[in-house]
Every structure is written in structure tokens, then in C-alpha cells.
Amino acid sequence: MHQFLTPLVAILGLWLGFPNPLGQVPLLALLYPAALYACALRASTWQTALRSGWLTGMTAASACLYWLAVPVHDFGDLPWVLAVPCAVVIGAYVGLYAGLFCMATHLFRDRTSPLRRALLAGVLWFLLEWLRGVLFTGFPWLSLSSAFVPWPVAVQFASVVGGYGLSGIMAAIACLAYESLHGRQTSLCAATLSGFTLVICAWGIMTLSTPLPQSSPFGALMIQGNINQDQKWEAAFQKGTVDKYLALTRQALGGERPRLVIWPETSMPFYFQEHKTYGPVVRDFVKENNIALLIGTPGYDRKTGAGYALFNRAYLLGADGETLGHYDKEHLVPFGEYLPPGLNLPFLAKLLQGVGDFTPGTRTQPLKLGDLALGMLICYESIFPELALQRVADGANVLVNISNDAWFGFTAAPEQHIQLSAMRAVEQGRFLLRGTNTGITAAIDPHGRIIGRSNVFVDAAVFVTASPLSSRTVYFHIAAWLPLAGVALALLLLLRPVRPSA
Incomplete structure (x- = not known):
């Protein structure tokens, strides 16, 4: 028995x-x-x-x-x-x-x-x-x-x-x-x-x-666009995607004045760095509303010699619309962002993000916005303790996780993901701001408590107040x-x- x-x-x-x-x-x-x-x-x-x-x-x-x-x-x-x-x-x-x-x-x-x-x-x-x-x-x-x-x-x-x-x-x-x-x-x-x-x-x-330290509290607004995964990489839907994020942000700004607005991973499903139509539109919006904006988008760098290296990238735009810095995801998802050697099978290739194989990033320094040092974690990077620790070691006083869990539909995956993300906030004693395409968009305090969250597969805007923190936990040291x-x-x-x- x-x-x-x-x-x-x-x-x-x-x-x-x-x-x-x-x-x-x-x-x-x-x-x-x-x-x-x-x-x-x-x-x-x-x-x-x-x-x-x-x-x-x-x-x-x-x-x-x-x-x-x-x-x-x-x-x-x-x-x-x-x-x-x-x-x-x-x-x-x-x-x-x-x-x-x-x-x-x-x-x-x-x-x-x-x-x-x-x-x-x-x-x-x-x-x-x-x-x-x-x-x-x-x-x-x-x-x-x-x-x-x-x-x-x-x-x-x-x-x-x-x-x-x-x-x-x-x-x-x-x-x-x-x-x-x-x-x-x-x-x-x-x-x-x-x-x-x-x-x-x-x-x-x-x-x-x-009580949590209340040093230099700031407002953060996370926008959940709820863009259909089947459509987001289609060129015909790019304008609709940009318009939707602008509209949701504009509506949310009517009631709150955040210092930082966060759009999720690959929220702009095109090369933002070169797009001559939608790039200027987004930058003008930032200037008109006097806000800083963090966006997820594909990016590229020219390789030495010939060709390009593609990245899963996050750009930080200042209130003047200019780029303050960017972060390229360093820990890529097998089968979702690259195919391991020998596994280049047709059905697996369909699971890649719309631009194909990404290259791991190498720059882990925080994105700076005045006294804010944003330690970036894209998608499932938030499940790795060593990555969050490295961000804090590099000077991050706030952790930011942008993600897209639309792949997994109405399942337990988003809830499992956010609980793992909460552990990073506790381990490092940092606020963690989490912006996603379809949920769960949320903010997590340094004690792992979710202080604001969205439902899944809905349009949402989550406004929270967080603080940059500089103290380091026992775990960080040992x-x-x-x-x-x-x-x-x-x-x-x-x-x-x-x-x-x-």
C-alpha cells in the first residue's frame, strides 16, 4: 500500500x-x-x-x-x-x-x-x-x-x-x-x-x-497592453499596438503623475532604435507628458565585420524623449529566444520571438534615472537569484522585471512566475516593479508582498509608490x-x- x-x-x-x-x-x-x-x-x-x-x-x-x-x-x-x-x-x-x-x-x-x-x-x-x-x-x-x-x-x-x-x-x-x-x-x-x-x-x-524605509518615494505606472500573441509580430498590427499603449498610458496619466512608466517586454514589436514612424511618436509622447518611459523592444548591434547581433532589449527614455540607456537580456530562454545547437526543428523555430534568434547581452549595469538605478530583469531572468544579486552588486536600488507570459494562456504559469519573482525582492531587499503584456503586472515590496497587481488577459494600468533602497541583505553578502x-x-x-x- x-x-x-x-x-x-x-x-x-x-x-x-x-x-x-x-x-x-x-x-x-x-x-x-x-x-x-x-x-x-x-x-x-x-x-x-x-x-x-x-x-x-x-x-x-x-x-x-x-x-x-x-x-x-x-x-x-x-x-x-x-x-x-x-x-x-x-x-x-x-x-x-x-x-x-x-x-x-x-x-x-x-x-x-x-x-x-x-x-x-x-x-x-x-x-x-x-x-x-x-x-x-x-x-x-x-x-x-x-x-x-x-x-x-x-x-x-x-x-x-x-x-x-x-x-x-x-x-x-x-x-x-x-x-x-x-x-x-x-x-x-x-x-x-x-x-x-x-x-x-x-x-x-x-x-x-x-516599517520599510521611505527614502525618496516615487510613483511608477506599469501598463499591461494585453496584445494577442498571435498578432503582435505582424507588421499590420504594429500601429494598433503603439496606439493602444499610448491610449492606456494617457488614460492612466489623467489620474496619476508617475515618475516612471513601464511598458512590458517586446511591447514595441519592431526595432525601436531605427523606426522612423513609431519611434518619434513614442518619444514625442514622452516629451509632451514629461515622464520617463521604460520600453521592451528588439534591438540590434552591428557585428565586427558583417551581420547583426539581435537582442531582447529594454530602452529607458528620459522626460525629454532621449535615450538614457538600454539593457540587453543576458540569460535567454531556450526554444523561446534561441534554439540550442542540433535542435533547429521547424515546430521549435515557431516558438521563437518574432525576430528570430537573440544574442545574450553582456552589460548588466543599472539604467539610471536621477537617483534611481533600475536593475533590469527581462522575462524569466527574475527566477535566478544570482542575476538579481548581480544587479544589486552593480548598484541597483530598484529591480524591474518586464515580461510576456502570453505564451501560456490561462494557466498557472503567471502565478508561479510572480511568486519566484517575489523571492528576488526578499533576497535583495528591493522593490520589484513588474510590467507584463498579459499579466501578472504588479509591484512587490522588499518583503515579498504584492502591493498592486492586475488580472491576466485584461487591459490594465497599475500605479504604485516605491522607494529606492541601498541597504544590502545578509544573503547578498554570503x-x-x-x-x-x-x-x-x-x-x-x-x-x-x-x-x-x-
Whole structure:
């Protein structure tokens, strides 16, 4: 019975703990590491543990990432019977880390006490999440701690240990809960579990009760154009797109006077830098309304010799309509912005943005607007902790994420995306302004609280007040050392092996 029930608990825990079409219950996400832990301890061999963990993780991740099949079907023109396996392939990759977790947990099952075993499982979870975030360009989706963003008190400790570190602590809590109900050292495991929980909650309560600094507050207006993904790259619709963004912005300016207006990723679906019709129209609008405007658009630079390098670009226009600077996206989406070598297949080529293969940018410095230093994150760059940290290291006092999640339709993808983005705000102690084409457009405060948001697939204008902040979190200072510290802690927990009982 256990061989079927335990994996089912893990699958349902992950699916219900993260955003899904039915409703999210964050606490249920802890059932995932707890059930995987149980599978590992009960397995007869490490091969069985690996297989059980991988199959369970693959099923759970595929269920959560079901939305990956939507663009393949809708824009790649593949039937569902061929589109769904694309989501399963990614789920299988994410599930592999669950398999490795189970295998390693089984291997040290009899070498440690129940307490150290549960703690070691938490460290292992942290290291595997970190590894998944950096290996093969990185895919840190479904990071355990991000499931708790709807409960801000639970995620404040990410400002100390980061999202991956907090995931490790939460996994340790889940495994300690299992040990508290089974086997030896139940009281000691329960006490340790209570201690971890108390630290996370106390830190969260203390942090949330401390008022945010109000240095130089400014108004920001994010415009959600809700442009149909099927049409946005068609030349015939470019005028309509420009007119719509101008009209939505003009209407919103009637009630608010922001210092900065943000249009989303590729909101201007043409080469803004050279367009002799729509470029001047937008610049004149900026001058007439005396606002700064951040826009997403394709860009290009001439290569040395011949040809052009294409970029997913963000331009910042000053109140005089002149360009103050630009940022080129550095971490590109495989299959969405470039095709990996050897995978230049027709249906995959249809998933590329309208201009074709992009080139990674190399300039990460903030875009400057007076005392504002805007650290740019385009699209899914906001799911990578190291990118947000680099922006702050370069001097950013506000984070800005422009994105286009229209590819994924009415699915859980936008909600999963914004919860990952919220973790970056907590880790770096910065306001994060998020402008998207179809939602979720929002602002997130340094405590990960969403202080303004739109619905999906509607025209929207979101006005918020934010502040540029210059202080740096504990996590900012120690992030580079955390993986090494995790390895050292794992070795320390394994130093004194327990002799297996006869």
C-alpha cells in the first residue's frame, strides 16, 4: 500500500502547494519532501530509491509544469498528443533531482541518527535546488520556498539564506516531521523541528513589523497592453499596438503623475532604435507628458565585420524623449529566444520571438534615472537569484522585471512566475516593479508582498509608490559561500557514522 500511497501524497502535495487551476495551499508543498524522504528510507536498494524518487518527481513536476505544453500546441502547431510530452520531458529533468535526493538519502540512511539524517536531507535539498538553478543554463522553477510567498511571514528568512537555503530548511522541517512520527529520537526531532519553525516565524514577524524605509518615494505606472500573441509580430498590427499603449498610458496619466512608466517586454514589436514612424511618436509622447518611459523592444548591434547581433532589449527614455540607456537580456530562454545547437526543428523555430534568434547581452549595469538605478530583469531572468544579486552588486536600488507570459494562456504559469519573482525582492531587499503584456503586472515590496497587481488577459494600468533602497541583505553578502557551506555541513553531519544495528 505504501508503495503507491506515499508517491501519491508527494505528487498531490507539490501540485496543491504551488499555484494550480484549483487553488494553492502552501503548507501542502512540504508533503513533497516528506514523502520523498519516506520513499528513500523504505526502499530496499539505492536503485529502487532512485527510480521511485525520479518517477514520483517526474509525475509531480510534469503536473505542475503542464502549461509548458500550451505554447508548443498553440504556437508550435503540434497536436496535444505531441505537445504534452514536451512538458513531461522537462518534468522528467526536474524529477531527476528528486531521484537523486532519494538515492542519497537512502545511502546515508544507516550511517546517521534520525536527527542528523533529517538535517542532512535538508542540506541535500538545498544543494540540489542550487545545482538545478545553475546546471545546463539553469531551471530553478518549483523552488520549494517560493510556494510560501502567499504567506509573507514564512519567506522573510530568505533575506538571510536565500530562496534555496530556505527551501533546504523547509525540507529539513518536513523530514523532521516524518522522523517525529516514526522511529527513534522522536522527541529530539520534534524539538528541532519546533526550533526551526520558531526561528523562521520569529524572523518573519520581526521583519514584517519593521516599517520599510521611505527614502525618496516615487510613483511608477506599469501598463499591461494585453496584445494577442498571435498578432503582435505582424507588421499590420504594429500601429494598433503603439496606439493602444499610448491610449492606456494617457488614460492612466489623467489620474496619476508617475515618475516612471513601464511598458512590458517586446511591447514595441519592431526595432525601436531605427523606426522612423513609431519611434518619434513614442518619444514625442514622452516629451509632451514629461515622464520617463521604460520600453521592451528588439534591438540590434552591428557585428565586427558583417551581420547583426539581435537582442531582447529594454530602452529607458528620459522626460525629454532621449535615450538614457538600454539593457540587453543576458540569460535567454531556450526554444523561446534561441534554439540550442542540433535542435533547429521547424515546430521549435515557431516558438521563437518574432525576430528570430537573440544574442545574450553582456552589460548588466543599472539604467539610471536621477537617483534611481533600475536593475533590469527581462522575462524569466527574475527566477535566478544570482542575476538579481548581480544587479544589486552593480548598484541597483530598484529591480524591474518586464515580461510576456502570453505564451501560456490561462494557466498557472503567471502565478508561479510572480511568486519566484517575489523571492528576488526578499533576497535583495528591493522593490520589484513588474510590467507584463498579459499579466501578472504588479509591484512587490522588499518583503515579498504584492502591493498592486492586475488580472491576466485584461487591459490594465497599475500605479504604485516605491522607494529606492541601498541597504544590502545578509544573503547578498554570503550568497557566494552558501553552496560551499552546505557541502561542509553535509560532511560534518556524516563525520561520525552510526553502526547499523544487527
